[in-house]
Amino acid sequence: MSLDQQTELSSDAIDELLARHETGVLTLARSDEPYAIPISYGYDPESNRFYLRLVSTPESEKRQFLTSSPQARLVIYEEEGRTYRSVIAEGTLNQVDPDEMTVEHIVQYGDAKRPLFEIWGETKRNLDIQLFELDAETLSGRKVVVDEDEE
Numbered sequence: 001m002s003l004d005q006q007t008e009l010s011s012d013a014i015d016e017l018l019a020r021h022e023t024g025v026l027t028l029a030r031s032d033e034p035y036a037i038p039i040s041y042g043y044d045p046e047s048n049r050f051y052l053r054l055v056s057t058p059e060s061e062k063r064q065f066l067t068s069s070p071q072a073r074l075v076i077y078e079e080e081g082r083t084y085r086s087v088i089a090e091g092t093l094n095q096v097d098p099d100e101m102t103v104e105h106i107v108q109y110g111d112a113k114r115p116l117f118e119i120w121g122e123t124k125r126n127l128d129i130q131l132f133e134l135d136a137e138t139l140s141g142r143k144v145v146v147d148e149d150e151e
Helices: 011-020 061-066 103-110
Strands: 002-008 023-030 033-044 049-056 071-080 083-095 128-147
Touching: 011 071, 011 083, 011 128, 023 061, 033 061, 033 071, 049 061, 061 128, 071 128
Parallel strands: none
Antiparallel strands: 002 128, 023 033, 023 071, 033 049, 049 128, 071 083, 083 128
């Protein structure tokens, strides 16, 4: 396969892709140590803000990475035949205090369904659900079309 065409996605195309999907991969960094997890999100195209419900146990590696409002990247992607599209959102991940929730927050978090691939070895009472926002300081997307005829 060879690369036939690569283009940047317009802001409208980015919003459309983000609206079609509800899951992506969130990557966090602490010093030089990376951490990546599949997550579900809600998205507000007006503010370029993502809403995440993250579930962890008290001793989990995820919890350790979430304690310091880390820089984050969220990657959402899709494949349709020979066409691949991806969006990368970069920004700071901030925890939301439940006491500061607004009606708008509740609507957005309602779109952040818990992914089916989350399987826990702990009982539910040992799980902690925290709400986060990712304000996308940069939001970029690309579309790649590959030529299947060449190998």
